[in-house]
Amino acid sequence: MSEVMLEIKDLVKVYGSGRNASRAVDGISLSIPKGSFYGLLGPNGAGKSTTIHCITGIAKPTSGQILIDGVDVVKEYKAARRLVGLSPQEFNVDIFSTTEQLMDFMGGYYGIPKAKREQRVNELIKRFDLEKHRKVKFQRLSGGLKRRAMLGRALVHTPDLLILDEPTAGVDVEQRRDLWQYLKELNESGKTIILTSHYLEEIQYLCNEIAIINNGKIVAEGTKEEFMRDGKSVEETYLEITRKEKTQ
Amino acid sequence: MNWIGLSTIFRREVKRTMRVPTQTLIAPTISSALFIFIFGTVIGSRISEFAGVPYISFVFPGVLLMTVINAAYASASSALYFMRFSRSIEEMLITPFSYFEMLLGLVGSAVVRTVLVAGLTLLVGVLFGAVRLVDPLGFFFYITAISAIFAMLGIIVALWAESFEQLQVLNTFIITPLTYLGGIFYSVTFLPPLAATITHLNPFFYFANAVRYSMIGYSEANLWLGFVVISGLTLGLAILVISLFRRGWKIRG
Numbered sequence: 001m002s003e004v005m006l007e008i009k010d011l012v013k014v015y016g017s018g019r020n021a022s023r024a025v026d027g028i029s030l031s032i033p034k035g036s037f038y039g040l041l042g043p044n045g046a047g048k049s050t051t052i053h054c055i056t057g058i059a060k061p062t063s064g065q066i067l068i069d070g071v072d073v074v075k076e077y078k079a080a081r082r083l084v085g086l087s088p089q090e091f092n093v094d095i096f097s098t099t100e101q102l103m104d105f106m107g108g109y110y111g112i113p114k115a116k117r118e119q120r121v122n123e124l125i126k127r128f129d130l131e132k133h134r135k136v137k138f139q140r141l142s143g144g145l146k147r148r149a150m151l152g153r154a155l156v157h158t159p160d161l162l163i164l165d166e167p168t169a170g171v172d173v174e175q176r177r178d179l180w181q182y183l184k185e186l187n188e189s190g191k192t193i194i195l196t197s198h199y200l201e202e203i204q205y206l207c208n209e210i211a212i213i214n215n216g217k218i219v220a221e222g223t224k225e226e227f228m229r230d231g232k233s234v235e236e237t238y239l240e241i242t243r244k245e246k247t248q
Numbered sequence: 249m250n251w252i253g254l255s256t257i258f259r260r261e262v263k264r265t266m267r268v269p270t271q272t273l274i275a276p277t278i279s280s281a282l283f284i285f286i287f288g289t290v291i292g293s294r295i296s297e298f299a300g301v302p303y304i305s306f307v308f309p310g311v312l313l314m315t316v317i318n319a320a321y322a323s324a325s326s327a328l329y330f331m332r333f334s335r336s337i338e339e340m341l342i343t344p345f346s347y348f349e350m351l352l353g354l355v356g357s358a359v360v361r362t363v364l365v366a367g368l369t370l371l372v373g374v375l376f377g378a379v380r381l382v383d384p385l386g387f388f389f390y391i392t393a394i395s396a397i398f399a400m401l402g403i404i405v406a407l408w409a410e411s412f413e414q415l416q417v418l419n420t421f422i423i424t425p426l427t428y429l430g431g432i433f434y435s436v437t438f439l440p441p442l443a444a445t446i447t448h449l450n451p452f453f454y455f456a457n458a459v460r461y462s463m464i465g466y467s468e469a470n471l472w473l474g475f476v477v478i479s480g481l482t483l484g485l486a487i488l489v490i491s492l493f494r495r496g497w498k499i500r501g
Binding site: 081082091096097101 | 253257264336337338341345346
């Protein structure tokens with residue numbers, strides 16, 4: 001057991017080879033303590049999703065090491081994957097499955113026995129106010145309902161580390177506030193959460209530590225207070241840093 | 249072994265099969281019934297016994313084999329390609345499945361669907377009086393192994409394909425010609441010597457021969473050689489698919 005929930009050491013991810021090679025992540029190192037609510041910011045194509053893909057197993061790191069609670073995601077991938085839940089930016093689901101099936105199948109993949117799985121799925125369906133939609137196919141859900149179903153799916157095996165890639169995209173204001181409240185409660189209950197979002201007020205409201213990725217590298221990292229020094233908002237600091245990066 | 253995970257893959261695939269029963273179960277059964285009627289009843293009525301059995305019983309193992317090959321290939325290739333297309337393959341990539349378990353889940357669920365289709369075809373065969381079974385254990389082994397071979401070929405093509413059209417390439421240019429030329433509807437003794445020799449180089453001939461032997465007890469090839477070909481292909485393809493999964497070819501960024 002480690003006090004650090006996620007440790008990334010010099011992570012490199014190159015897509016393609018030869019002249020077509022593209023370095024999506026270029027030597028990222030991060031250390032995220034247990035219980036953090038960590039905001040990962042950056043412009044589109046900066047390497048946020050690729051980093052998340054390497055952590056969760058969707059992509060294979062080219063080099064470097066990733067440890068989740070001290071467990072290596074490549075060498076001990078089975079143990080590592082039980083520790084993480086992912087709500088991805090893009091809907092990576094069988095769109096013909098119902099809301100209930102999505103969560104049930106995911107619970108099954110994690111090896112959760114039927115009775116426990118049913119109980120957990122019922123809890124999540126209730127928590128995300130999806131009762132009316134539990135038998136509705138994913139393709140028929142609205143954008144906000146899809147996001148809630150994805151969150152439920154990510155939480156079905158009660159992971160210690162929750163990774164949320166744009167979890168409130170397409171969610172209306174009221175539901176977004178409700179989700180924020182839930183995420184805060186989750187974090188307060190001890191879960192470590194990594195959040196990427198283009199809504200910087202969301203990052204400011206929820207996160208206590210923030211990093212900015214640009215061109216596959218960490219260009220700034222600190223506490224929320226450090227990002228909000230001199231009365232600035234997180235958004236103002238973010239824009240300042242990314243504009244400076246552009247001109248360099 | 250993640251048994252609950254594996255049973256979940258099977259459950260999901262059975263649901264997927266039942267979403268389109270016309271395509272997955274009814275169409276291949278009708279197709280088999282037509283083959284049995286035409287080759288067995290219409291043409292077979294003009295042919296006297298062959299290999300000690302009515303022609304319909306001689307030809308039925310070939311019809312069954314063709315059904316098995318098509319069902320296994322279509323099931324595995326369409327399932328995995330759809331998972332790649334919808335990115336739902338990521339559900340398997342982020343969950344605690346080993347590469348062997350991924351193979352077992354995808355191939356096993358295709359074999360289950362194939363056995364369902366084979367069961368319906370057998371039922372049609374029984375109605376036509378075409379079914380004999382001299383070696384049930386061998387029959388079950390060969391049907392399962394051949395299903396697994398074509399499910400794994402389906403997986404390889406589903407990983408390689410970049411469009412739905414490409415999914416059919418192997419089927420159109422390799423599987424269908426080799427199936428028809430593998431002696432599924434005729435005896436290799438009907439062929440001129442050169443064609444008979446060439447047929448012995450076609451692995452599909454050993455598939456047909458093995459299934460036919462287990463059903464009617466008649467063989468035109470060395471059964472041990474057939475066993476080695478079928479077992480070797482099963483093992484070789486399993487190793488290849490696991491290594492492709494391990495490399496993350498076309499599925500892990």
